Amino acid sequence: MAASLTAPMALADWTQQWLKGLPVVDGRLAAVQQRGREALAELPVPSSRQEDWRFTDLGLLAGLDGTLASSPRDAGLPPGAPGVLRLVLDGRSDPLEGVALPAGLAPLSDSELSQALGHTLAATACEHHWPVELNHAAAQQVLALRVASRSSLSLELVSTQAAGLLPLRVLLVLEEKAELELCQFASARGAGLTSLVLEAHLGRGARLNHGMVALGRNDAALLAHLAIEQEPESSATLATVAAGWGLARFEPRIRQVDGSASTTLRGLQVVDHRQVADTHSHISFSGPEGELDQLHKAVAAGQGRSVFNGAVRVPREAQRTNAAQLSRTLLLSDRARIDTKPELEIVADDVKCAHGATVSCLQTDELFYLQSRGIAADQASALLKRAFCEEVLRDLPGAARQWCRFEHLLASA
Amino acid sequence: MIRPDAPVLLEIKDLHARVEDKAILKGVNLTVRAGEIHAVMGRNGSGKSTLSKVLAGHPAYTVTAGAVSYRGQDLLALDPELRARIGVFLGFQYPVEIPGVSNLEFLRVATNARRAEQGGEELDTFAFEDLVRERLNVVQMDPAFLDRSVNEGFSGGEKKRNEILQMALLEPLVAILDETDSGLDIDALRIVAGGVNQLANADNATVLITHYQRLLDAITPDYVHVMAAGRILRTGGKELALELEERGYDWVDQELAAQAPVPLEVA
Numbered sequence: 001m002a003a004s005l006t007a008p009m010a011l012a013d014w015t016q017q018w019l020k021g022l023p024v025v026d027g028r029l030a031a032v033q034q035r036g037r038e039a040l041a042e043l044p045v046p047s048s049r050q051e052d053w054r055f056t057d058l059g060l061l062a063g064l065d066g067t068l069a070s071s072p073r074d075a076g077l078p079p080g081a082p083g084v085l086r087l088v089l090d091g092r093s094d095p096l097e098g099v100a101l102p103a104g105l106a107p108l109s110d111s112e113l114s115q116a117l118g119h120t121l122a123a124t125a126c127e128h129h130w131p132v133e134l135n136h137a138a139a140q141q142v143l144a145l146r147v148a149s150r151s152s153l154s155l156e157l158v159s160t161q162a163a164g165l166l167p168l169r170v171l172l173v174l175e176e177k178a179e180l181e182l183c184q185f186a187s188a189r190g191a192g193l194t195s196l197v198l199e200a201h202l203g204r205g206a207r208l209n210h211g212m213v214a215l216g217r218n219d220a221a222l223l224a225h226l227a228i229e230q231e232p233e234s235s236a237t238l239a240t241v242a243a244g245w246g247l248a249r250f251e252p253r254i255r256q257v258d259g260s261a262s263t264t265l266r267g268l269q270v271v272d273h274r275q276v277a278d279t280h281s282h283i284s285f286s287g288p289e290g291e292l293d294q295l296h297k298a299v300a301a302g303q304g305r306s307v308f309n310g311a312v313r314v315p316r317e318a319q320r321t322n323a324a325q326l327s328r329t330l331l332l333s334d335r336a337r338i339d340t341k342p343e344l345e346i347v348a349d350d351v352k353c354a355h356g357a358t359v360s361c362l363q364t365d366e367l368f369y370l371q372s373r374g375i376a377a378d379q380a381s382a383l384l385k386r387a388f389c390e391e392v393l394r395d396l397p398g399a400a401r402q403w404c405r406f407e408h409l410l411a412s413a
Numbered sequence: 414m415i416r417p418d419a420p421v422l423l424e425i426k427d428l429h430a431r432v433e434d435k436a437i438l439k440g441v442n443l444t445v446r447a448g449e450i451h452a453v454m455g456r457n458g459s460g461k462s463t464l465s466k467v468l469a470g471h472p473a474y475t476v477t478a479g480a481v482s483y484r485g486q487d488l489l490a491l492d493p494e495l496r497a498r499i500g501v502f503l504g505f506q507y508p509v510e511i512p513g514v515s516n517l518e519f520l521r522v523a524t525n526a527r528r529a530e531q532g533g534e535e536l537d538t539f540a541f542e543d544l545v546r547e548r549l550n551v552v553q554m555d556p557a558f559l560d561r562s563v564n565e566g567f568s569g570g571e572k573k574r575n576e577i578l579q580m581a582l583l584e585p586l587v588a589i590l591d592e593t594d595s596g597l598d599i600d601a602l603r604i605v606a607g608g609v610n611q612l613a614n615a616d617n618a619t620v621l622i623t624h625y626q627r628l629l630d631a632i633t634p635d636y637v638h639v640m641a642a643g644r645i646l647r648t649g650g651k652e653l654a655l656e657l658e659e660r661g662y663d664w665v666d667q668e669l670a671a672q673a674p675v676p677l678e679v680a
Contacts, residue, residue: 365509
């Protein structure tokens with residue numbers, strides 16, 4: 001395992017070099033940039049010595065050009081849903097420039113922004129995570145939007161990462177009983193890193209339905225923190241599909257601030273070649289009667305590596321929590337690797353917390369059954385792989401469902 | 414219906430097969446002509462189910478000797494999917510549940526694979542829905558089962574009906590039904606047997622693998638074969654099944670011992 005020993009050194013050097021090359025702090029994120037740069041100069045880079053990074057080597061980053069990417073605005077973006085506002089995030093320009101926002105959707109003012117930005121990161125205890133500080137250090141723009149009470153809106157966010165670094169920062173405030181369907185598409189067109197930090201605060205009775213499709217390439221990395229704070233009676237659904245990234249790390253961080261909210265998490269990660277995909281989810285219930293329904297799936301082919309760690313925190317005040325977590329992996333190669341772990345910390349005594357994990361190959365009996373009905377072996381295995389993924393794909397909202405053709409996910413698996 | 418001049422559909426000659434290192438079939442001979450219904454009976458472990466799986470091409474079984482020809486073609490040389498496409502059908506004893514694959518889509522892909530082999534046109538979604546709704550009547554199946562995943566959460570009876578529905582869509586020339594009666598209550602048995610009777614005609618043939626006479630009360634066989642120790646020990650008409658029902662299988666042991674003494678293995 002020479003790689004994991006040398007990588008932290010190389011990555012530490014890369015980070016320091018990278019920090020030196022960043023443009024001077026500027027704009028309305030100047031304070032955040034300053035803070036991030038100072039933090040990164042001090043923070044040890046993630047390495048296998050840290051439990052949270054035990055299986056996930058960030059070595060890929062050390063080979064990347066760290067300059068800010070100039071995103072192509074056009075580059076092969078998927079069609080949107082008719083009538084739905086699409087915002088292009090290129091990391092440099094203001095995504096709202098020249099855009100007429102629909103009624104019920106408004107940008108946050110500077111004073112609102114300074115109050116709200118980072119609040120949910122702190123509430124979900126990830127504001128000092130290395131990938132978050134990296135985003136702090138580099139992000140030039142923030143898309144900060146408020147969805148007005150009782151409004152119901154749909155929005156698409158699309159980004160294409162060229163060679164280099166694409167930092168994306170999003171902040172959403174959903175007022176009481178506001179509803180937002182948010183479809184997000186992230187793709188990579190060059191060797192680089194997409195760094196995403198998304199925060200959302202859901203007021204009482206608000207509903208967020210977030211679907212993200214992230215399609216990468218072997219020389220590209222994605223580091224994503226999705227931090228959500230939920231007031232009672234709110235509902236958050238996060239469905240994330242990632243395939244093709246040399247390295248992808250997702251950290252959904254959810255806090256039900258006073259319980260009585262509902263959280264649905266759906267994840268699908270597909271690895272092939274020597275790709276690594278890692279989901280570290282963290283859900284904390286800070287009040288009674290919260291609900292969680294989590295399904296994480298992975299398909300591992302080639303020499304791919306899939307990591308899942310599902311933390312659920314149920315403290316004493318979170319009585320009558322009802323949480324279910326399931327991790328399922330389909331192993332398509334004997335050289336692929338799976339590391340999956342539930343991490344439940346339950347103090348309250350009157351709760352339901354189910355968890356489970358399965359790892360399996362394509363089943364001979366299922367294949368034979370399909371073949372015995374005239375379906376060719378390769379078609380039968382494609383049907384079974386698609387069936388495995390379908391359970392997550394079907395929960396993608398709106399246009400995201402169409403962005404994610406199963407054929408693309410498993411083109412080479 | 415026995416017609417000596419009917420074309421031979423399936424001819425099994427001295428078939429030997431094993432699973433892992435265990436020899437199970439030890440010289441099966443069977444000739445099936447168009448229009449015939451055969452019943453293969455025998456105790457657990459006699460090789461009945463193995464015979465059906467070997468004919469369908471299950472990868473866990475290895476043929477060590479013998480030959481099977483289907484309408485003059487070497488069946489054993491073909492992949493399982495090709496056997497199905499040219500008209501050999503296995504009704505499973507335990508139909509497999511496949512979560513996430515829609516039953517309707519599965520039936521359509523399978524039907525189209527068989528049609529393509531026969532030079533027919535591929536059915537689009539709408540044309541197929543018309544066909545499948547008509548064929549549902551064969552087994553009195555609720556259309557709601559089309560929208561579910563293949564066999565997922567189906568009761569034993571529903572799974573067996575789904576098997577016969579597949580048979581009704583694929584229109585095989587040789588249908589081998591492995592313990593289709595197992596796990597069925599009286600009503601389900603009547604429906605499933607009724608489906609098999611509706612589908613039997615002068616051009617196709619059915620091989621029923623069963624333990625019990627009760628299936629043969631509903632589907633009248635032309636021939637009854639008794640399997641033991643991997644071979645067909647005796648063949649008769651439908652009265653042989655009644656005799657088995659009455660006498661049990663003990664006589665089989667005696668006959669086996671008398672016919673071909675198997676040397677006892679010394680441990």
